[in-house]
Amino acid sequence: MQNNLPANWPLVKLGDICEFIYGKGLPKRLRVEAGVYPVYGSNGVVGHHDKYIVEKPCLIVGRKGAAGAIHLSNKDCWPIDTTYFIKPNEKYSLKFLFYLLKNLRLNSLDKSTAIPGLNRNDAYSLQIPLPPIKEQHRIVEKIEELFSELDNGIENLKKAKDQIKTYRQAVLKYAFEGKLTNGKSEKAKGKGENGELPEGWKWVKLEKLSELITKGASPRWQGFNYINDESQTLFITSENVKENYLEFKKLKYLEDTFNQKQKRSILKRGDVLFNLVGASIGRAAIYNLNRKSNINQAVALIRLRGDLNTNYLSYFLNSNIAKQKYMMDIADVARANLSLTDTSNILVPLCSIPEQTKIVQEIESRFSVADKMEQSIDESLQKAESLRQSILKQAFEGKLV
Template structure:
């Protein structure tokens, strides 16, 4: 692809998956390889600038700088450019941390930077402040405006990140400032763009996945492809212009995504609010007619999944059949079965739950359905305990029993990739929370509140205090576990959970509140039809997400190839 073709298709390329980010990377690569703006034979060569600088002795010589070897040169640069060590053209300074034990060194008027501040990109202010005494009694120095800063270490992606300092400030020892002694010939903005273009290369010097930091010697020995000063100005102006265009494209895409999300939500809300069959059919037709527009990215499919679950528990996903035995009869049978279990001393008689009031029912149910308190459908609702509280130790699998914690309970599925085991005596101490196959498990503490799955194993197991065990009446043709699982993962049940959670030191659900969850209960045969339909539609959602993800991945690979070819990143090292 020719460079002219690239610029002619700039906006089209931006619409590719992750397109704007790739365009930004491409712009920087073109800039530092001399391919973004034309060269001018009348420009004073970069080599002459460097000679003048060295003769003027404005940069302090250091023995830390290593001579450039030919095998280091990563790619060819245009005539008039020169490969140089960063420390040969910019002065390097770092800072320090005044003693934290001396309060007189802190909260003064001098801005003091830490590594995380570079994530601003352009630094106009910071939170850190030190006093004149803190400055005088440490190795801190005041850095001038237009210093280029690089983080030597820091959390996540911070190491190797660069920023432009637009104020005077001091810094700590996790930053190095690169200061141009001659801004007319060595433009800080060009160095900023160059280092951004080489972000991954710089991180890889100490190992991208390792936590070893950079240091001043490494920074000083970084190779810089230096253009003539006039070309530096042209590059900076061109990069600024194209980055502004990227900002505009990004903002436009964000508005487009937000508009699509609003359209999607409105269409689904109309579907959920439909009362008559004709309204529902019209709402579904609107979604079908605009399906490719509404669901063109994997992240949009999540809203469709939630709508399917909501429609399911509202009785709008499958047709009702007047010949089905109504839910009111199911409830009578469930109550009779519970009385049998009490009589046989298999469960204890529970305190009767109050009837469901009109205001507790969030929507009207179809004929044959019934609202029921969850506790009235169950023989047991309980939670486990902490092994530490009971003096029980974690052990190897062969010496213990499986122990389920909130980490193992996902939405719909158990995650037992890293199972835990506790001493067998835990079951003797906490017999009530010993699991049986087909028990429903629900997370009731912390950020994972509401994640619900079925314990589908035969292994002897127990649970901790962050997991609730819900054991429904286990008799054929009364309750369909798949339907109940869909209900627990539906938006309406999730809203019950968050409305009822107790927020003290850590958000949690009580057993009493869980037992009072109102459950929209269909006839048993309709429970089965709903569960089958939801599973079918969720499978279609899985396929749609997978197809969209593959399409995105293909688009990203194509965009990466465009970046590679246009920027010349495929050219061989000398």
């Protein structure tokens, strides 16, 4: 750190003013979750207990895992052995040290090759500015004032993002009620428990519109392990299936011989993938790759016949209209899951192919505008986080107060 600080801000070594004390192990099986004292791991609170080992307030520093993460506890607590903790002393305001450590980005000191770790001696060697106590309090007040304004702005941006999600669902609702293409047309057919449809539309079970509805299998059950070979079969799981798109941040591959055992679930370009299990249940996307691929048991493959547009189906399956219908059958199940029978019985609002094509165009036109708005919000959120770091940097260069 360059010494262009105010004259009354000496540079000292972190280890000269505070001690990183090792936390104490507390296995999950021994914790009393009904207890009132938070148990801290590197990522923050990981449980509760009926005893504590550190009096409030204190700082918790990630030692293993989320190495360098900083937490402030205003309650008596139990930091476990993946952490260090720091007690207050007369040399610093604990909140000042909290923000200072965040600015130091201790995670950058990690030298491990496996699990991220922080050696306290590396932290001790860092030089830090140490203003007088009164000035430390002023700095903390200014940081928290600016952070409060920043947090309000971030909250408003997140609300705007939620409103865009609501808008997208409103577009889909109008689309599959026929209002994007028919306006306020008379709804003469399809009345009843399945909802009203414009004249000429009808509810049809998905199985009647599909050439194939199946799912994949677990590689482990078939005796296969993941391999690091992009020339082999790409293996798609529910993690990859997002709403109307496939995400390939985490790629998995299997030997091509897996396809010999699971021929039925080998993917073809244009197949609709539909998540059957867990938190991502109901997400649907179109497979548009030209390569060897297969799926696991949590993903259904829907291969359509010519009377249903794949994009139309993908948008419909991701709509609240569809979800409200097929989720009714699994509302009482502890871990939500859909069977292939449930999937086959999903009712689809069917109109002519030309109208389906027009509906998809209308949806995508509106979603394109929403996507640009969402991108702008995401950029603003990123700038807000950068501004947070800038505030801390200025604070500890003596430029904030």
